[in-house]
Each structure stands twice: as C-alpha cells, then as structure tokens.
Amino acid sequence: MAVAAAALLPGPAVARLTQAELARVALAPPPDARAPLDLVFTDAGEGRSLTLAEAAGGRPVLLLPVDYTCGNVCDPMLSLSAAALVATGLAEGREYGFVLVGLDPRDDAAAARRMLSEALGDAPSPARPRALVGSAEAVAALTRALGYGFVPDLGTDSIAHPAAAILLTPEGRVAHTLSPLALNGRDLRLALVEAGEGRTGTLSDRLALLCYGFDAAKGVYTPLVRRILAVAGAATVLGIALLVILLARAGRARRA
Template sequence: MAGSAQTSMRFIKNLSSPTPDAAPVFRPLIAAVLTILCGVLPSAGPARARLVQADLARVAAAPAPGARVPLDLAVTDARTDQATTLGRALGGRAALLLPVDYTCGNVCDPMLSMAADALAATGLAAEDYAWVLVGIDPRDDSAAARRMLKETLGQRAAGIRPLIASEAAVATLTAALGYTAIYDAGTDSFAHPAAAMLLTGDGRVARVLSPLALTGRDLRLALTEAGEGQVGGLADRLALLCYGYDAARGLYTPLVERILTVAGIATILGIAVLIFGLIHRTRRRAA
C-alpha cells in the first residue's frame, strides 16, 4: 500500500504541472482525478477505519447568499508567529482564500501549486489582491505551514499569508464559509473540498472557484469582479460582460447571448461613427 501511495503522489505531482500547451486540455481531467484521490488516498496505509459515503456526502463548500468571513477572527501569522486578525491579513483587498490542511499530502499540494500558477498568469500586481491560506487542522503549527509553502512553492510563496487558527476559530470561519471538512480518526486525515474562496475587500464571499481547474483568465475575471473596480482595467470589466460565472464548474464561461449583444452594439456604434464622419466630411467639402 505504501508503494501504491507513493506512486499515486508522483502521479499527482506530474499532473499538477502539465506543459503550457496541454494545460487547457488536462485541467478538467486533473480536477476530476484529484477530487477523487482526495477521498481515496487517505485510506492508504495500515489503518482500517474509513469514511463512509454518508460522511463524504457532507464534504462541501457552499456559502449562503451574502456570506461574509468574520474580519475580527483571531489568527496567527505563520510567517512571523504574531497574533493578528483575518481582516488585517486581507488588508481590505479582493482576496483569494484557500482553506488547506498544512500536512495534507494528497490534494492540497497540487491545489496550492495550481493556484500559484493561475495567479502568476493573471498578470496582476501582487499589491492588487491578497492571497491567504487558513489551516483547517488546528493541530498544525506555524512550522508545518512554512514547511508546506517551502516544499510546494519555494520562491513562489513570497506573497502568501499563511494563517493558523484555533479549533474554535476554524469552526467559526468554516461555518461562515459553508465549508465542511470531515476528519477521519482512523487515517488521521481530513476529507475536504478542493475550493478557493474569492472575497471582496469587506470580506463578502464573491465566488467559490475550483483551484484544480483554474486558469489565469478565470482568476483575473474573478479578482476583477471581487475587486469592485479596484482590480483590473476597463478591458477586464468589459470582458465580464461577455463571461458568466458557472457555479457548477467553478469557472467563467463565455455567454453567447451577451457576446452577440456586445458585438451588435459595437457594430452599430461603428456604423454610426462612420456615417457621422462621412456627413462631416461632405459638409466640409460643401463649405
């Protein structure tokens, strides 16, 4: 079983870093495979206890409409071991928040790596947004968080705020997010959703995205939307007119009707400008 688990982990790491040309094709497959492995791999090993289907059915990330994170939630910054609050970590910016298990060896590492790749591909400046991790296992300490960042991301982890929270604080945050993870004592691991929360500057949950199938375009659109005019440019806000959020897939998809409407308006405006220019030129020649 140990050899099988090691082989599976190598398979995950290979899948999490496809070649640029293959990435758009493989990402949906990666998402499906890793979501399955998240529930299967923790059972590898000598322990016999396993979560039953009823337990796994409770694993979800489904925030209520208008859900907000508690900005005054007491947490510890794992980089400095200093006490702070979730609000200070977010800094009033649009934020990507990932609940993670800092000692998870199955899905969290690829999830973190793919999110880092997607953020790098957005082309946004680091100061435009916040990237915050919150540990869902209150037994994990700052050393575990720093070790995960170093081993998974290396230099790419520079802008991340890894946070540690008490059991009560974790329960408060996950309840606010509608985020349910189930602990399996037999394997000493969590079955948890592979989900990334997009927050507005005031802590409202704007979107729930799939970090396992996330692209730079999707994340840029999500941060632009969550930034409420503070992130991205005019082109990004115009793009949001043509793309809609697909909650079932956790991605932004083209909206054909909107695209046709925008294209139609642009065509009419173009024709109007052309006619106006021709009339103006004709009058100037007549004068």
C-alpha cells in the first residue's frame, strides 16, 4: 500500500492555493444534513440524465465525491472503497448503491469512464460504482448541503478536496462520514445495514484529510499519501525495535 501510494506523488510544483483557501477544505455536515435527491446528473456509463433519487434506488448509498482527472489519491480511494464493499458480502444494486460524483463540471463522461477503467479495470465488478457528472450548479448544491468544502486550483487544473466518503440513508440523510483509505468490510457492512434502516451514526465534527497535490503555502508536495507513508514508516521502525528487544531477551534467556 505504501509503495503504491508513493508512485502517485508527482514532481515539484509552484504554490497556488493559500493556507486560508485550504482551510475551507473539509467535510463538516450540518445537523441533519441531507443530500437533495432531486438534483439531476448524467450517468457517465449510460449517457442518460437521472436524479440522485434514481441513482440511490431506495437503498443506502456510499457516495464518493472525486476529481475524475485527479493525480493523487482519488484512484486508490475508489479502488479501496470498491474492495471494502465487496468484503461486506452485501449485494450491490439490492442492498446498497455505490455512487461517484465528479467535483469538476469540466470533466465529461469520458473522463469518468477513464478513471473507472484505470482504478478498477474494465472487467465486470460486484461493486462497480455509478459515475455521475453534473453542472456546476448541481455540484455546488450537493456539496453545500453535505457540508463538503473543496477549492479548485485553476492554475494546476486540480481540486483540493476532502479524501472522504459519505454514507447516505435511502432518504438521503448523512448517516456516516468515512475515510475511504481506512475502510474494512466488517465495519462498512454494519454502517450500511444501519443506514438501510434509517439510522445515523455519530458524525465527526470535521473530516479534513486532503486530496491535493502539494502544500500550496510552501510549494512542497505533502498529500495524504505522504501521511500514510509516514505512519507506515513509523510502524516499521517500531516493529524492528520490538523485534530487536525480543531477540535480545531470547539471547539472554539462552545464556542463562
């Protein structure tokens, strides 16, 4: 996982967004947050217009806002979310829905299909999401209702946005906010079952893990994957230290 994440890091870049702009990037759903299910998007796979209600189909939905041309962690967010959904053992299309919404209205259906192909391959998948593209107005209405703050960086054609997924009840209420990079089948299954029953969990006040190419104030790349690498590195060092201690104790025990 850490090695794959490292490959996502692009080269040096010039700072664009300020710290003040990046401070607006977070997922902070208001009380009783609800997705407007009457919003209309275009299904990138079928090429037809549909509402969020039609995409949800009366099921709990794992909603993943993404940048279809992202070069950072959107692809692994998608692939890890799909793997966690498969691990739940639940049936996609009957017991849950999986929906992507493009944050950049300039990205068309072809960009959405290309991301699906790169992240999940072209073979049929038991947890292949419905990828939606929409107007700037539809995207703004949805993200505003969910408390999902993102900031476009037009200079680099990228978007600073939370690396987060949103679990909705069949009625569109926010049941849970989740990190797609830390999902597991057991916990996600429980969350989906609860959401399907209309129950909502305790929401975190603010989820602010960023999917963005670099620290815009310093011009240095520090995306979420670097945090993952740092944690993985610390765990490796701790494991080695523990192994050394155990070997030393075993050696003293044999000499005794």
